Amino acid sequence: MVASVTAEAEYNGPRRSVTILGSTGSIGCSTVDLVSRHPERFRVEALAAYSNVELLARQALALRPRLVAVADPRAGTVLKEALSGTGIVVAVGAEAVVEAALRPAEWVMAAIVGAAGLRPTLAAVGRGAIVALANKESLVCAGDLVMASVRNNGATLLPVDSEHSAIFQVFDPAKLDQVEKIVLTASGGPFRTRDRQAMASVTPAEAVAHPNWSMGAKISVDSATMMNKGLELIEAHHLFRLPEERIEILVHPQSVIHSMVAYSDGSVLAQMGSPDMRTPIAFALGWPERIVAPVLRLDLAAIGSLTFERPDPVRFPSLRLARQALRNGGAAPAVFNAANEVAVQKFLSGAIGFLDIAEIVERTLGLVSGGAPANLEEVLEMDALARRVADSLVGTAIAAR
Ligand code: NAD
Ligand code: MG
Numbered sequence: 437m438v439a440s441v442t443a444e445a446e447y448n449g450p451r452r453s454v455t456i457l458g459s460t461g462s463i464g465c466s467t468v469d470l471v472s473r474h475p476e477r478f479r480v481e482a483l484a485a486y487s488n489v490e491l492l493a494r495q496a497l498a499l500r501p502r503l504v505a506v507a508d509p510r511a512g513t514v515l516k517e518a519l520s521g522t523g524i525v526v527a528v529g530a531e532a533v534v535e536a537a538l539r540p541a542e543w544v545m546a547a548i549v550g551a552a553g554l555r556p557t558l559a560a561v562g563r564g565a566i567v568a569l570a571n572k573e574s575l576v577c578a579g580d581l582v583m584a585s586v587r588n589n590g591a592t593l594l595p596v597d598s599e600h601s602a603i604f605q606v607f608d609p610a611k612l613d614q615v616e617k618i619v620l621t622a623s624g625g626p627f628r629t630r631d632r633q634a635m636a637s638v639t640p641a642e643a644v645a646h647p648n649w650s651m652g653a654k655i656s657v658d659s660a661t662m663m664n665k666g667l668e669l670i671e672a673h674h675l676f677r678l679p680e681e682r683i684e685i686l687v688h689p690q691s692v693i694h695s696m697v698a699y700s701d702g703s704v705l706a707q708m709g710s711p712d713m714r715t716p717i718a719f720a721l722g723w724p725e726r727i728v729a730p731v732l733r734l735d736l737a738a739i740g741s742l743t744f745e746r747p748d749p750v751r752f753p754s755l756r757l758a759r760q761a762l763r764n765g766g767a768a769p770a771v772f773n774a775a776n777e778v779a780v781q782k783f784l785s786g787a788i789g790f791l792d793i794a795e796i797v798e799r800t801l802g803l804v805s806g807g808a809p810a811n812l813e814e815v816l817e818m819d820a821l822a823r824r825v826a827d828s829l830v831g832t833a834i835a836a837r
Contacts, residue, residue, distance in 0.1 A: 453478075456471070460486070481502055622686065628687065649691065666755050709734055714729045753794045
């Protein structure tokens with residue numbers, strides 16, 4: 437193991453005010469960790485999460501934000517008690533999370549999981565903040581709206597997903613015509629080498645045990661189905677303005693190369709690092725500077741070899757479904773995302789099998805279609821419709837097994 441933290445020269449600049457949406461999650465906790473290590477650089481404006489009041493209260497007592505928002509109405513009383521007498525304002529309900537996003541923090545971490553993150557993300561973008569985007573689902577279900585709002589409101593969107601952070605670090609948007617393609621790397625997840633028959637009976641516990649990354653339950657299942665890479669393909673399309681056919685997926689089990697950009701002269705630029713989300717989060721937190729992150733330093737000699745494979749389209753149909761959703765356009769990406777969210781929850785609760793996830797997504801895509809949503813309300817309507825349809829397919833997915 438190689439020593440981790442290197443000392444940073446004394447920092448005397450202004451403090452950046454930050455808000456963390458989804459602060460109790462995997463990305464949220466890593467962000468809290470980095471912010472806590474740099475009190476000279478950051479001050480916390482607001483924290484928001486769904487229901488883990490115990491952790492939220494601990495974070496609030498340590499970071500002293502002005503506002504703490506908890507989405508679950510049942511959690512409000514306990515949080516208010518835990519923070520009484522501190523001067524920290526406690527707000528409750530889904531609107532409170534949007535209020536947190538609207539607070540005048542210069543920088544906002546959007547780390548709520550799923551389409552639930554869309555409204556707060558749009559709220560932060562709409563007031564022209566620097567938004568560090570972990571919540572890929574909001575770009576998948578409303579990419580055109582989010583990107584238009586970024587442009588219209590002078591916001592800055594910084595990708596936090598490790599692949600998109602990697603590309604952002606080696607991508608020159610002014611030379612878009614000289615970019616041949618981007619290559620998103622994928623670990624392949626815990627079932628990279630399992631045959632389809634064995635996949636049929638994997639348990640939620642096996643699916644969330646990712647070989648390289650420690651993450652929330654939803655994205656862990658998405659990694660196991662490779663739906664995560666499908667979502668990332670759509671995310672990359674919006675962030676880097678490239679058509680689907682110029683975005684390649686490459687399985688790289690060691691998760692050392694986080695993604696690459698191939699230029700017209702044959703050069704391929706990659707970003708590498710240990711698989712620790714604190715590196716891409718630190719990149720976004722410090723941007724445009726770099727700040728010290730306490731991650732394991734990359735030791736390529738110890739790793740020895742890096743390997744690559746093409747993804748298997750038969751065992752991982754989710755990549756084909758994502759490409760299809762992106763090519764179909766209109767409401768298809770929102771339907772794709774919503775159906776997947778429902779299917780993942782059903783799999784985690786034991787209601788359906790692992791292979792049913794992609795099947796429910798494919799069937800929902802076949803049943804629900806529509807034009808491009810023109811505004812947030814239309815996205816949410818499509819999202820709700822696709823959820824109802826996906827939900828109704830759950831019984832039939834079991835019957836088909
Ligand atoms: P997680 O499940 O660990 O955390 C989710 C957070 O969102 C929690 O704080 C939860 O309280 C909050 N939340 C959920 N629903 C909410 C609601 N309705 N209102 C307010 N808050 C709500 O998830 P995670 O792994 O941290 O992932 C967060 C996002 O980042 C996801 O979109 C994921 O795809 C993306 N991402 C995660 C990783 C990772 O390593 N974990 C890597 C890349 C991208
Ligand atoms: Mg990723």
